Amino acid sequence: MTQAIQNLANGAPLIADKLTTVRVYARSDTGRYTVRARLKDSQTGNTYVAGPIPxxxxxxxxxxxxxxxxxxxxxxxxxxxxSAGSVTLDAEVNIDRNPSEVDYTNNKMSVTVQFESMPPLKLRLIPVSYDGTVATGAAMLYSLRYLKDTYPISRVIASFGEPLPLVGSSGLGFVDTLNDLGIRRYLSDDSSNVIWIGYMPAKVPSALSGLANRESQSVLTKVGSESTMAHEIGHVLGRGHVNCGGPWFPDHAYPYPTDKLSFAFEDDYWGFRPRKRNHLAVKDPARNKDFMSYCYPRWVSDYTY
Ligand SMILES: [Zn+2]
Known part of the structure; x- marks a missing residue:
């Protein structure tokens, strides 16, 4: 059962109201057969059919x-x-009974899992103006979608605020801009669990693509790099760096090789991203790196999740 990252034992938490896919693996005792399978869930009582596959x-x-x-x-x-709570899934393969088998009882498997409810992630989005331009809200959607797919949440609630000027495109200018954002957040009526995001247009000429301040719960990010916002919000939520690509102050508790999402064995944590309808993209844990690192391509490990 997978939402963003999962192993065969279903060790990663499952979040209520989040898009969920179930992968059912089957083997035959002998030979190769192309068959269909069925899944039934105990919460809605719905039945789903998949296949045929060999x-x-x-x-x-x-x-x-x-x-x-x-x-x-x-x-x-x-x-x-x-809804939050327990769900039992009953799977059965070769539902058409073609080929016919002597014993159909070993075609069935049942798994019970728990879904947890998580509060929505609340953001206030502030466009940062630079050289007469601001990034559009539409450009932000790219990062928001990545956030929704890699965080253990079902919803992001975002509101928009008035633009803020970029103080300067150097590192120090970024720090000053983030301070301005933090002050504006402090002076606002926003409750303490809203994270403020200043987003700069892609044309800001800086190798630095983001910055976070945990204390003021504010983030500065550039549009265009989809995982930067997820990385910076990770800092606001108290996460350090995974030691790949030479980041400052790495978190040495990361339990896997730092250039991998897991040990990448067959039963291990693999990443998944739902793409367009009925298309699931696999994030190979041997190739992908945790988004709290400085390496690419990035996805989320179960450690960060
Ligand atoms: Zn960082």
């Missing part, structure tokens, strides 16, 4: 290749409106 014999119950390729599992898309 099912065959292999020494590994689930191989690395199976994790990497979506087409190697029956993939079910569940509705994104789970």
């Amino acid at each position: 099912v065959f014999w292999d020494a590994h119950p689930v191989s690395e290749e199976d994790r990497r390729k979506i087409s190697r599992s029956f993939t079910f898309w569940l509705p994104g409106y789970w």
